[in-house]
Amino acid sequence: MNVEGTPKFSVNRKDVYRPQVGGGWPVIGYWAKNTFSPQGLRLWQKLFHHHACKSCSWGTTAFTNELGQPLQRCMKGLEAEKGDIQKGIDRDFFSRHPLEELQLLSSYQAERLGRFSYPVILRAGSDRYEPIEWRELYAIAQKAFEYPASQLASYSSGRSSNEAAFTLQLMMRTLGSENLADCSDLCHVPSTRALGRMFGTNTSVVELADLHKADCFVMIGSNAPANSPRLMNELKDLRARGGRILIINPVVEIGLVKFASPADLQSLVFGSDIASLYVQPNPGSDAALFLGIQKWLIEHQRVDYRYLKTHTVGWESVVQHARSLDWPTINEICGVSIDEIAMAAQMIADAERVIFGWSMGLTQHANGVDNVMTVVNTALLTGNVAKEGAGCMPIRGHSNVQGFGSMGVTSELKETIRQALEKLLGRSLSRTPGYNTRKLIRACDAGKVSSLLCLGGNLYAANPDREQARRALNRVETIIYLSTKPNIGHFHGLAANQTIIVPVLARDEQTFITTVESGNNFVRHNQPGSTHLDRSYVLSEIEFLTNLAAMVLGSEPINWRRMRAPEYIRQLIAMVIPGYGQIASIGSTGKDFTIEGRILHGGVFPTATGKATMFVTHLPELNVPSSDVMDATVPDHAQPFVLITVRSYSQHNTVVYKQGDEYRAMPHRNCLMMHPKDAAQSGLKEHDRVVVQGQAGKLSEVEVIFGDIKMGSILMFYPETNAIIRPEEDPQSDIPAFKRNPVLVYSSKEFATI
Numbered sequence: 199m200n201v202e203g204t205p206k207f208s209v210n211r212k213d214v215y216r217p218q219v220g221g222g223w224p225v226i227g228y229w230a231k232n233t234f235s236p237q238g239l240r241l242w243q244k245l246f247h248h249h250a251c252k253s254c255s256w257g258t259t260a261f262t263n264e265l266g267q268p269l270q271r272c273m274k275g276l277e278a279e280k281g282d283i284q285k286g287i288d289r290d291f292f293s294r295h296p297l298e299e300l301q302l303l304s305s306y307q308a309e310r311l312g313r314f315s316y317p318v319i320l321r322a323g324s325d326r327y328e329p330i331e332w333r334e335l336y337a338i339a340q341k342a343f344e345y346p347a348s349q350l351a352s353y354s355s356g357r358s359s360n361e362a363a364f365t366l367q368l369m370m371r372t373l374g375s376e377n378l379a380d381c382s383d384l385c386h387v388p389s390t391r392a393l394g395r396m397f398g399t400n401t402s403v404v405e406l407a408d409l410h411k412a413d414c415f416v417m418i419g420s421n422a423p424a425n426s427p428r429l430m431n432e433l434k435d436l437r438a439r440g441g442r443i444l445i446i447n448p449v450v451e452i453g454l455v456k457f458a459s460p461a462d463l464q465s466l467v468f469g470s471d472i473a474s475l476y477v478q479p480n481p482g483s484d485a486a487l488f489l490g491i492q493k494w495l496i497e498h499q500r501v502d503y504r505y506l507k508t509h510t511v512g513w514e515s516v517v518q519h520a521r522s523l524d525w526p527t528i529n530e531i532c533g534v535s536i537d538e539i540a541m542a543a544q545m546i547a548d549a550e551r552v553i554f555g556w557s558m559g560l561t562q563h564a565n566g567v568d569n570v571m572t573v574v575n576t577a578l579l580t581g582n583v584a585k586e587g588a589g590c591m592p593i594r595g596h597s598n599v600q601g602f603g604s605m606g607v608t609s610e611l612k613e614t615i616r617q618a619l620e621k622l623l624g625r626s627l628s629r630t631p632g633y634n635t636r637k638l639i640r641a642c643d644a645g646k647v648s649s650l651l652c653l654g655g656n657l658y659a660a661n662p663d664r665e666q667a668r669r670a671l672n673r674v675e676t677i678i679y680l681s682t683k684p685n686i687g688h689f690h691g692l693a694a695n696q697t698i699i700v701p702v703l704a705r706d707e708q709t710f711i712t713t714v715e716s717g718n719n720f721v722r723h724n725q726p727g728s729t730h731l732d733r734s735y736v737l738s739e740i741e742f743l744t745n746l747a748a749m750v751l752g753s754e755p756i757n758w759r760r761m762r763a764p765e766y767i768r769q770l771i772a773m774v775i776p777g778y779g780q781i782a783s784i785g786s787t788g789k790d791f792t793i794e795g796r797i798l799h800g801g802v803f804p805t806a807t808g809k810a811t812m813f814v815t816h817l818p819e820l821n822v823p824s825s826d827v828m829d830a831t832v833p834d835h836a837q838p839f840v841l842i843t844v845r846s847y848s849q850h851n852t853v854v855y856k857q858g859d860e861y862r863a864m865p866h867r868n869c870l871m872m873h874p875k876d877a878a879q880s881g882l883k884e885h886d887r888v889v890v891q892g893q894a895g896k897l898s899e900v901e902v903i904f905g906d907i908k909m910g911s912i913l914m915f916y917p918e919t920n921a922i923i924r925p926e927e928d929p930q931s932d933i934p935a936f937k938r939n940p941v942l943v944y945s946s947k948e949f950a951t952i
């Protein structure tokens with residue numbers, strides 16, 4: 199399979215530009231180009247409108263952060279707004295373009311079709327979507343959701359509001375279904391599991407103010423310069439006041455070495471140092487590296503035993519286990535020298551207040567939960583949790599993905615929320631976990647799901663093994679997509695009987711106030727706003743969900759018509775969701791707030807014992823890629839590699855804004871990053887074209903680009919790579935190992951360089 203946008207091969211690009219700093223002038227250039235364009239005025243209006251940024255979960259309202267500091271808006275927020283002010287899709291667009299044609303579109307092209315601006319349906323046997331009247335649409339939806347609860351499911355991505363999320367889960371649970379799959383199942387679920395078990399709270403235990411007090415930050419498996427850019431400001435400041443930063447990443451991401459912050463003139467001109475030490479472990483080996491760090495701390499009497507005895511349980515076996523490991527094994531698994539492990543450990547031990555932050559490089563592994571627990575154990579061994587300026591911080595994804603979790607959009611609900619819901623509904627709810635995202639795909643594939651409602655997202659392209667995803671969705675009878683904009687999922691993730699697309703308003707276009715929760719546990723409100731779309735054809739998510747629920751469930755025990763008013767939903771949230779009491783008045787006071795009980799400063803953990811629970815974690819068994827696991831014949835010269843799949847600089851998950859990644863010097867999407875020495879050993883030169891064979895398929899004409907990546911690994915972009923991978927899954931969380939896929943790479947001779 200080829201990726202659209204691959205330049206013709208005769209171009210010999212010896213002149214690939216490799217930037218020496220992240221952020222910087224290209225960002226300013228992007229702002230200038232877009233905000234001075236014909237749509238500039240509209241963009242400025244959107245940027246100044248009072249709503250939480252639609253991009254990442256760092257959280258910014260207009261240009262201000264939760265501490266009231268100005269200039270806190272990066273270009274990612276601009277990218278997201280730009281997508282939403284696109285024109286509505288023409289009324290006759292789908293009659294002119296059969297699916298066959300739309301299925302050829304790339305993610306980049308699908309996003310550019312414009313906003314969904316009227317409801318459409320694809321009927322069985324038809325070759326194209328067609329407009330549908332609301333009355334018929336609701337009748338079909340009602341029938342679909344009258345199936346037995348075990349055959350109903352939802353999928354969501356954290357782009358919608360807390361109010362929509364709460365309504366979705368309440369509707370599904372009132373129907374009797376726990377099948378609430380969510381994009382976090384592919385993302386931070388290992389963090390949620392590990393923190394829940396260890397701290398009794400599932401989210402970050404630090405707040406923004408803690409970052410201002412820390413003197414060391416350990417960043418594991420995050421490309422924050424692209425994916426949480428304003429966090430880089432905090433890191434730059436931490437370095438500037440004499441603190442130290444330890445980066446752990448198999449790939450040298452240039453913005454983690456040096457970052458030029460557009461919000462600070464001196465930094466913009468000269469660049470700011472970020473990494474004090476940059477450690478490059480093998481992909482998937484972080485648990486080994488951190489066990490090594492623990493062993494060093496133990497052997498050098500740098501463990502805070504007083505803290506362990508007072509604030510933790512289970513530490514004895516953790517210490518004993520780490521002590522018992524042998525250095526050569528640790529070293530062999532993580533590929534980091536003992537000297538370097540010692541430097542990393544010493545940096546942590548020497549600091550007063552350390553924050554450990556992590557993202558997908560830590561979680562998306564076959565041992566994702568163990569990975570997170572090993573990092574958290576290290577934080578506890580050094581007494582760095584539940585005090586000001588220190589703690590553990592998953593760097594979350596979508597702008598409201600954490601809010602979705604808080605609202606109970608999960609296949610495994612917290613007992614406290616379940617009990618509150620049971621009180622509300624006046625009956626007991628099932629305690630059997632529902633389908634998470636991977637289980638949902640398998641259940642669909644097995645024909646066990648009749649009706650599926652997708653609140654945003656791109657279930658088809660976000661999952662690995664694209665053929666399986668397509669086949670699975672093709673077996674569902676009815677799929678209803680509530681979406682703002684088209685993505686390839688709308689053209690490939692099609693149901694057997696009918697696929698419906700309900701166009702919805704974005705968070706700044708609603709006629710009422712809504713809220714979202716940031717990764718720092720801060721709840722922001724979004725003010726009502728205008729839309730360029732016709733409101734008689736485009737709905738709020740809440741309106742659609744409450745209408746559907748009212749039709750299927752009547753008005754007892756929940757008055758769904760009353761729930762059309764988000765003010766009332768917020769009263770219910772305040773009653774049901776722990777720490778969310780203040781949401782009840784946010785509509786009238788406009789007072790954003792930090793969720794109670796989440797930030798740990800006083801040495802007490804919200805567990806039964808009041809202490810953190812530590813668990814022994816294990817060295818990962820990293821399987822080496824080999825041709826045996828490929829269901830394909832490959833030439834003898836094919837070389838095994840570990841494939842890391844990531845986001846490029848200009849994309850938001852499956853939504854691609856720009857083809858290349860200027861910071862990694864990758865000019866288009868069909869590139870791979872390889873270490874020059876690996877290339878030499880494989881007989882490859884930079885710009886050669888290769889085939890990358892995964893367990894579920896192959897990509898051809900992939901251009902080799904050199905980069906500073908751990909030897910034995912290559913890096914490519916998702917979602918394209920989901921066509922070829924079939925990753926292992928973590929038995930503790932079912933998350934796919936998106937960061938460690940076995941592949942074989944071989945040159946495509948017919949496309950040899952000139």
Ligand SMILES: Nc1nc2c(c(=O)[nH]1)N[C@H]1C(S)=C(S)[C@@H](COP(=O)(O)OP(=O)(O)OC[C@H]3O[C@@H](n4cnc5c(=O)[nH]c(N)nc54)[C@H](O)[C@@H]3O)O[C@H]1N2
Nearest residue numbers: 419420421425449481482557558559595596844845850851
């Ligand atoms: N602009 C923008 N912002 C986004 C998103 C977006 O697509 N675009 N997506 C949002 C979402 S949903 C999420 S979840 C976050 C994702 O944010 P990130 O986690 O930063 O996203 P990835 O691109 O997956 O990059 C993961 C990083 O982990 C490194 N890595 C890979 N394997 C390993 C490993 O085994 N160990 C370690 N230590 N590191 C490893 C990679 O080299 C890469 O630098 O960003 C959110 N913000």
Ligand SMILES: Nc1nc2c(c(=O)[nH]1)N[C@H]1C(S)=C(S)[C@@H](COP(=O)(O)OP(=O)(O)OC[C@H]3O[C@@H](n4cnc5c(=O)[nH]c(N)nc54)[C@H](O)[C@@H]3O)O[C@H]1N2
Nearest residue numbers: 355381385654655656660680681683685843851852916936
């Ligand atoms: N190989 C590989 N696969 C991965 C990953 C990886 O690193 N590697 N990362 C995984 C991760 S971390 C995640 S979070 C998932 C992401 O998976 P998803 O969340 O499923 O995917 P997105 O691309 O974020 O979904 C984008 C779509 O959401 C819709 N949308 C946008 N805004 C709104 C809104 O306000 N309301 C509604 N209703 N719809 C809206 C639009 O139609 C848009 O096209 O992908 C996962 N898949």
Ligand code: SF4
Nearest residue numbers: 251253254257272428
């Ligand atoms: S850091 Fe995240 S929340 Fe803040 S402006 Fe950038 S994309 Fe938006």
Ligand SMILES: [Mo]
Nearest residue numbers: 385386595596
């Ligand atoms: Mo994510």
